[in-house]
Amino acid sequence: MRRFTEGFYGYVVAVFVVLACVGVFLIFFAPQSRDERIPRRDYTITVANFNRAVPYQIWAPTSDPAGWIPNSNKIANGEGGAKVLHLGYATKAREHAVFIQSNEQPPAEFANRMANSNQVVGTQQVGGVTWEQRYREDKKQRTLVRALPDVTLVVTGTADWAELGQLAALLQPRPKPTA
Template sequence: MRFTQGLYGYAVALFVCLAGAGVFLLVTPQSREEHIPRLDYSITVANFGHTVPYGVWSPQQDPADWVPNSNRIAKGENGAAVLYLGYATAKREHAMFAQSNEQPAAGFASRMANTDKATGTQQVGGVAWEQRFREDKNQRSLVRVLPDVTLVITGTADWAELGELAARLQQRPQG
């Protein structure tokens, strides 16, 4: 009987393969830390400011332990420019800030919030933001419609975290 034949040979080959995989896993470095890519949005905000006829809103400073992880400028309905800033919050939920002068403003707000139903208001820095909640997506949204722009903060983050981002928003001078 040869070593490579029969059940005994199969068992030895299987053991050698499993031992090799075990050694590989032991010597391969493994990180237990999460890695969320951090993306600077300052250039995107500046570029957006050059394309719109109003002062752009953006966070004066990011909330503590939040990671800005996406940003882009896109075309919304009727060709209006839309700025998106995405975050992983301190509780590692998702939050996104969007703004546009798209008309009608109610349509933009409803599209960003995935609902047109207001559920209440939230005071942030003495300013009332409309709350919207879409239960099936666990999506909370804060909406503020201004004469020249609509601001929406939305995501799976809780109301307090969304309010924290809203409190940091500041309008930059036009141009």
């Protein structure tokens, strides 16, 4: 027994015992959070900045759908110098949904790129308005597209059609800011 308590082997055994004790403590006694933590990102400033940056009337949600968490927002540069607004959400079912808008031309190419598909699979009525449905199976991505004369609206993500429709139903035009 003496050879395991002296020299190099003693050191190895002592380190192993200490690491085993730490491991047992971490597994059974260390506090662990099982709570979901999705960061909430306020998009009001981003929407206001986008509204000032573009020459057309923008659209934005009047409120967040119940139980949804806004978790990302950005203004990006699109093709041909167009600006693109992205507002991302974790839905109540904890799927992903994004509202995107731009005046990028041509609107069909913008919609194709945002939907990752050019295949229209149907239509969906949202608040009395018809939206185009697109679906990309390998990504489980559903997309609603509405092309208006001066802007294209896209609601896309892994959320189901009903959840995407919920977000689309809350979209309303925003007045341009006064100088």
